[in-house]
Amino acid sequence: MNFCSECGHAVALSIPEGDNRPRHVCTQCGTIHYQNPKMVIGSIPVWEHEGTLQILLCRRAIEPRRGYWTLPAGFMENAETTGEAAVRETEEEAGANIELGPLFTLLNVAHVHQVHMFYLARLLDLDFAPGEESLEVQLFAERDIPWDELAFPTIRTTLELFFADRVKMREGVASAYGVYSHDIRRPMLAPREPD
Numbered sequence: 302m303n304f305c306s307e308c309g310h311a312v313a314l315s316i317p318e319g320d321n322r323p324r325h326v327c328t329q330c331g332t333i334h335y336q337n338p339k340m341v342i343g344s345i346p347v348w349e350h351e352g353t354l355q356i357l358l359c360r361r362a363i364e365p366r367r368g369y370w371t372l373p374a375g376f377m378e379n380a381e382t383t384g385e386a387a388v389r390e391t392e393e394e395a396g397a398n399i400e401l402g403p404l405f406t407l408l409n410v411a412h413v414h415q416v417h418m419f420y421l422a423r424l425l426d427l428d429f430a431p432g433e434e435s436l437e438v439q440l441f442a443e444r445d446i447p448w449d450e451l452a453f454p455t456i457r458t459t460l461e462l463f464f465a466d467r468v469k470m471r472e473g474v475a476s477a478y479g480v481y482s483h484d485i486r487r488p489m490l491a492p493r494e495p496d
């Protein structure tokens with residue numbers, strides 16, 4: 302940030318009185334411009350039919366990670382709830398109609414100032430189509446998930462936890478999906494690197 306959004310003057314980094322870290326402070330009007338983490342919200346659209354389970358993924362049409370696969374997700378807007386954001390992003394990116402389920406993952410990506418949240422969701426029909434930000438959308442069974450072409454580590458972590466829960470339920474160890482909170486420390490743009 303270089304200029305004050307209140308008065309247009311230059312801002313400078315300084316620690317305001319009573320604070321403990323540098324902020325962008327306007328040198329003219331004194332407004333303190335706080336910067337806080339952004340929320341990225343998405344869904345895990347599940348299609349279950351005749352004993353098979355598939356997940357809807359989108360191939361990104363935009364940078365970063367153009368051409369890589371993601372769960373439908375994006376930045377939360379002002380004046381909407383996290384659930385509304387998940388439904389909206391799924392409509393916008395995948396043209397998909399979902400019934401939103403419970404929260405599944407909450408992933409802190411502190412090094413890029415983001416928190417990612419993914420909701421379980423039931424795909425209501427097969428009437429989906431790529432939106433502006435997607436090249437294509439496609440259903441994947443677990444064995445077909447393009448693990449080496451996933452856009453971000455938060456997508457991989459969420460899918461790994463999802464299929465791990467499926468195993469637990471199949472083996473009778475769990476009766477429902479869990480809720481998971483993790484800290485992601487891997488670089489966001491190098492998903493192939495190990496932890």
Ligand code: ZN
Nearest residue numbers: 305308327330
């Ligand atoms: Zn100002």
